[in-house]
Amino acid sequence: MPILHGASVSPFVRKVRIVLKEKGVDYELKQVNPFGVQPELLGMNPLQKIPVYQDGDFKLPDSSVIVQYIERTHPTPAVYPSNPQEYAWTLFLEEFADTRLVETLVPFFFERWLKKNLLGGQPADENRLAEVKKDKVPATFDWLEAQVSKSEWAVGNHFGLADIALGAPFVNFLYAGEKVDATRWPKLAAYVERVWARPSFKEILEGERQAIGL
């Protein structure tokens, strides 16, 4: 059985877990805390990040690369579109989610949840979060609002990897006590709820909440 090394609250680990759930792949989740020097992580990922996916002796880092591998080892149901433009736009939205969206949302989780629960109870830097709310949230959410206004799902007419990648970091925002302001970004707020209502998301999120006591 494959092993996924990572912490379930990581948006990148969550992305991979939802893909595995969508495809019905059984796996073992081995919890790895990425902070501090982790000898077991160094041997598997020179970038010292989670997740790492282990299939037999083969150890593969990076959520985006892992998902591409899983798509080839377990092709059905596909999470990437076959249309070249939709496929390419999915890759871009995944990149946007993993960079700009994570930079916008995860600081809230880091300051309010991680510091308290995993980093020795340090207080949240609310000034930093006020800056993120002013400088990053509006531009990121405005762009996404336009993206998700065209149809039910982010790319084409099917739920897929773009939705999984976009929906995952919003969970960290939620764990930090935040939600998309539906009065300012109504399409985005509804889209996030739609993604979370997907059975794969619901099941993974329920397990996460039980594991972290939320």
Ligand SMILES: N[C@@H](CCC(=O)N[C@@H](CS)C(=O)NCC(=O)O)C(=O)O
């Ligand atoms: N591009 C990587 C990003 C992974 C990543 O940043 N993981 C975080 C946890 S959410 C991590 O391991 N951080 C530890 C560190 O940066 O030292 C991926 O998609 O897997």
